[in-house]
Amino acid sequence: MSGTKRKFPQRMKFSSGQVEMTHGGGGRAMAQLIEELFVRHFDNELLAAGNDQAVFTAPPGRVVISTDGHVVSPLFFPGGDIGSLSVHGTVNDVAMSGARPLYLSAGFILEEGFALSDLERIVISMAAASAKAGVPVVTGDTKVVERGKGDGVFITTTGVGVVPEGIEISGALARPGDAVLVNGFIGDHGTAILSKRENLEFESEIRSDSAALHGLIAHMLAAETDIHVLRDPTRGGLAATCNEIAWQSGVGMHLMEERIPIRPDVQAACELLGLDPLYVANEGKLIAICPGEKADALLAAMREHELGRDAGIIGHVRADENRFVTMETGFGGNRIVDWIAGEQLPRIC
Amino acid sequence: MKYVDDFRDKELARGLAAAIAAEAEPSHRYHFMEFCGGHTHAIFRYGVQELLPSNVRFIHGPGCPVCVLPVPRIDQALELAERHGVILCSYGDMMRVPAGGKRSLLSAKAAGADIRMVYSTQDALKIARDNPEREVVFFAIGFETTTPPSAVAIRQAKAEGLGNFSVFCNHVLTPAAIQHILQSPELRDMDSVTIDGFLGPSHVSAVIGSRPYEYFAQEFQKPVVITGFEPLDVMQAVLMLVRQINAGSAEVENQYARVVTPDGNRKAQELVAEIFELRRMFEWRGLGQVPYSAQKIRPEYQDFDAELRFALTDTGATDVKGCECPAILRGVKKPTDCKLFGTACTPDNPQGSCMVSSEGSCAAYWSYGRFRQEAVGA
Numbered sequence: 180m181s182g183t184k185r186k187f188p189q190r191m192k193f194s195s196g197q198v199e200m201t202h203g204g205g206g207r208a209m210a211q212l213i214e215e216l217f218v219r220h221f222d223n224e225l226l227a228a229g230n231d232q233a234v235f236t237a238p239p240g241r242v243v244i245s246t247d248g249h250v251v252s253p254l255f256f257p258g259g260d261i262g263s264l265s266v267h268g269t270v271n272d273v274a275m276s277g278a279r280p281l282y283l284s285a286g287f288i289l290e291e292g293f294a295l296s297d298l299e300r301i302v303i304s305m306a307a308a309s310a311k312a313g314v315p316v317v318t319g320d321t322k323v324v325e326r327g328k329g330d331g332v333f334i335t336t337t338g339v340g341v342v343p344e345g346i347e348i349s350g351a352l353a354r355p356g357d358a359v360l361v362n363g364f365i366g367d368h369g370t371a372i373l374s375k376r377e378n379l380e381f382e383s384e385i386r387s388d389s390a391a392l393h394g395l396i397a398h399m400l401a402a403e404t405d406i407h408v409l410r411d412p413t414r415g416g417l418a419a420t421c422n423e424i425a426w427q428s429g430v431g432m433h434l435m436e437e438r439i440p441i442r443p444d445v446q447a448a449c450e451l452l453g454l455d456p457l458y459v460a461n462e463g464k465l466i467a468i469c470p471g472e473k474a475d476a477l478l479a480a481m482r483e484h485e486l487g488r489d490a491g492i493i494g495h496v497r498a499d500e501n502r503f504v505t506m507e508t509g510f511g512g513n514r515i516v517d518w519i520a521g522e523q524l525p526r527i528c
Numbered sequence: 529m530k531y532v533d534d535f536r537d538k539e540l541a542r543g544l545a546a547a548i549a550a551e552a553e554p555s556h557r558y559h560f561m562e563f564c565g566g567h568t569h570a571i572f573r574y575g576v577q578e579l580l581p582s583n584v585r586f587i588h589g590p591g592c593p594v595c596v597l598p599v600p601r602i603d604q605a606l607e608l609a610e611r612h613g614v615i616l617c618s619y620g621d622m623m624r625v626p627a628g629g630k631r632s633l634l635s636a637k638a639a640g641a642d643i644r645m646v647y648s649t650q651d652a653l654k655i656a657r658d659n660p661e662r663e664v665v666f667f668a669i670g671f672e673t674t675t676p677p678s679a680v681a682i683r684q685a686k687a688e689g690l691g692n693f694s695v696f697c698n699h700v701l702t703p704a705a706i707q708h709i710l711q712s713p714e715l716r717d718m719d720s721v722t723i724d725g726f727l728g729p730s731h732v733s734a735v736i737g738s739r740p741y742e743y744f745a746q747e748f749q750k751p752v753v754i755t756g757f758e759p760l761d762v763m764q765a766v767l768m769l770v771r772q773i774n775a776g777s778a779e780v781e782n783q784y785a786r787v788v789t790p791d792g793n794r795k796a797q798e799l800v801a802e803i804f805e806l807r808r809m810f811e812w813r814g815l816g817q818v819p820y821s822a823q824k825i826r827p828e829y830q831d832f833d834a835e836l837r838f839a840l841t842d843t844g845a846t847d848v849k850g851c852e853c854p855a856i857l858r859g860v861k862k863p864t865d866c867k868l869f870g871t872a873c874t875p876d877n878p879q880g881s882c883m884v885s886s887e888g889s890c891a892a893y894w895s896y897g898r899f900r901q902e903a904v905g906a
Contacts, residue, residue: 446529453886503899510759511538512575514896520875 187211196295203289203323216299217319220306225282225317233282233317240341245272248335252526254301257371258386259462261334262305267391267462268413269338270312274393275409275465277348277400278340283309285319285336290329298332305334312391314338340393345404352407353428357496358474360467362395362481363489364388365417366445369459373452381451385444390463395486399467402480408468416458418516420466421504431499434506434516438493458519468496535758536574544763545579552770558584560769561859562727563706565592565887566757572896574759584766587723588889590705590814590857591732593670594621595881595888598813601698602627603843605667608696609633609641612838614663616643617652622669625884628845649681656685656693665834666695673731675699675823676796679803682825682832696834697825700810702732703740704821710748712815714860723859725769727762728754730784737792741780748778755783803829813847813881814857853880856889863890870894 191211201208218227225233249265259267266283273280285305289298309316316336342348367388374383396409408428412420417439425432441456449456463486469477474492481487494506504516552558562568568588571577577586590596606627609616616633623634623645637643642662646652649666656664668678678695685693706726728741733754741752751772755765765783772779782788803826810822825833847853851873852866863869863882873879875891882888886895 443529447532450529450532501899505899508574509533509538510536510574510576510579511541512578512759513899514573514575515899517875517895520891520895 191215193295193299198289198293220302221316223315238341243276243278243340246337250333259389262301263308265334265336266308267389269336270391271411273338273340274396277346278342280314280340283316283338285316287321288333289323291326293331350424350427353468353496355498356471357468358471359494362487364440364442366456366459368462370445370448388463395484398484403477406469411465412461415519418457422518425502431497432504434494436509440489535760548767549581559722560725561587561589561723563589563591564729572892587859592887594625594885596812598811599845600843604840614665617646618667620645621885649677664693668695669698671732672735675800679799682803694832694834694837699823707744708818725751727765728752730756733788735793735796738782738790745778745780751778752780814854848879851880853882863893
């Protein structure tokens with residue numbers, strides 16, 4: 180009967196409680212939050228061991244590490260939330276090297292007063308995304324900032340993975356004659372976020388494409404190991420990613436507007452709001468660049484996978500000392516596809 | 529996209545391009561000014577220029593709302609937010625436009641001024657209702673298209689007795705500016721720029737109609753074709769202008785008949801006339817003082833005039849040294865004629881207003897067209 184034998188005499192009230200300064204204070208309240216929320220839902224031995232770090236043996240190959248901070252607003256949006264996004268974003272950054280992602284770490288910055296029910300919902304979603312991806316969250320950190328000094332919750336995740344022998348993928352490896360592929364419709368994520376923004380809400384069925392892409396990449400690599408570049412076009416959209424690669428590789432790129440897959444409702448929403456879908460963020464898309472003669476085989480492999488059904492070849496790499504990304508417009512003219520200046524929309528991921 | 533893609537059809541574009549090439553006489557020059565930034569944007573974004581023969585050229589006009597606002601007016605907006613401590617509500621395009629002293633609304637916001645980006649005047653009214661203890665000023669800019677929503681907001685504020693709301697009015701008029709360009713010494717005497725005809729505004733004309741252009745088409749013997757913002761609209765208008773030039777006529781024609789009527793939107797015009805009256809003189813960036821070219825709030829609604837409610841100073845600030853925005857806005861120079869273009873001045877670090885808005889010709893050149901200059905080694 181005595182409560183003294185239990186570590187935490189009362190259970191946390193996730194339905195009605197809120198984040199308090201003590202949840203980051205290093206005392207019992209923090210320990211309880213970690214145990215009843217994070218350890219419970221992330222549910223793996225390395226985390227449950229209760230150390231300040233996770234210790235594991237890395238498989239053979241080169242180790243990859245990548246980190247990503249998530250500050251999206253609103254926290255919940257059609258097709259996902261900050262929790263699932265924080266898993267997909269980092270898993271994808273690791274996977275774009277051709278690596279198999281192994282583990283994640285997660286740092287939470289919570290704002291005093293944030294509803295525990297929302298936090299629980301986010302952690303459950305994050306746990307589900309991590310379980311589906313097969314990439315567990317094995318270590319983490321929690322801090323609380325005073326009310327008004329944060330925006331509910333910010334999540335930073337770091338991922339580690341291992342690149343198998345024989346895979347050499349880098350943004351610097353695009354070569355003239357290479358083909359440029361994308362795995363599906365662009366602009367879904369940014370437009371979905373936009374549709375829920377205060378002052379801007381519009382009715383639509385557009386959902387974020389937020390997804391972990393390492394399964395698709397493994398499938399692509401199984402069919403064709405000679406992939407030069409993989410990169411996910413997140414902030415700044417397809418345009419920014421193509422420019423990054425052109426710059427890194429010292430080449431130009433030429434796209435065909437008619438071949439870039441864009442959903443009609445995304446196109447329409449962008450038209451209405453004066454946005455260009457080429458600059459709108461994605462969270463479940465990748466650009467793949469491979470030798471031109473291998474493009475058809477790679478495309479076929481992509482289309483076999485559920486995350487690559489709508490894949491297409493959208494352009495090619497060419498020699499250009501100015502490193503311009505150009506595009507033949509659907510109208511028949513040509514133009515530059517430049518980096519975005521400023522930002523179309525803040526805090527989309 | 530239904531009803532939109534139809535106006536971006538590649539096959540129809542080829543047909544129009546062939547017709548223009550066949551009808552434009554090789555010995556003749558056809559220089560057309562597209563007044564609106566919306567047209568400039570469409571021309572570059574869809575690559576319209578390269579579908580046309582080399583003797584058919586566009587001269588980019590001053591119709592970019594944020595580009596034509598002189599520096600001291602932006603300084604005054606900053607003064608409202610910083611010295612008077614108001615909540616300043618602005619359309620997004622205005623946020624990055626350079627003001628005096630290398631500042632902008634965006635930099636003032638970062639430094640702590642309460643400047644909020646809004647999508648409509650209704651958002652600004654809501655902010656005023658939600659913050660009754662604060663003064664809220666709407667930074668009203670733009671041509672005849674954005675004037676009616678400002679008028680609605682002022683009328684609504686009066687009806688609601690929204691005493692903490694006011695408007696910093698900078699609305700300007702298209703016909704007055706076109707006339708001013710046609711009367712400029714560069715055109716009349718020096719012959720340094722030739723304009724053979726105009727692509728008339730689309731949205732502006734939806735409000736004011738096609739009649740206001742008749743005077744200067746006749747007076748200056750320049751054809752005007754009012755046209756939509758889609759690339760096929762632009763190409764069809766070019767063909768119509770080529771035909772008028774070849775026939776020696778100078779008429780106002782309406783290619784954009786699906787939206788524009790001779791009389792325009794009467795209801796909007798009446799609303800604007802109820803709330804606003806003409807300023808005797810207004811300064812435009814690039815054009816200087818242009819008579820009867822802007823609106824101010826009528827005395828009946830003066831309680832909502834931010835210029836009367838707050839003491840504002842004229843900083844007299846000018847453009848950054850070397851910036852050719854004024855000449856570019858008059859169509860006298862091209863963006864590439866400016867020494868700052870692409871060096872000190874880029875969309876990420878704009879020195880002049882034309883590099884900021886997507887409707888500005890420098891931004892359009894840089895963002896969509898600069899590969900052409902590089903290709904000829906310029």
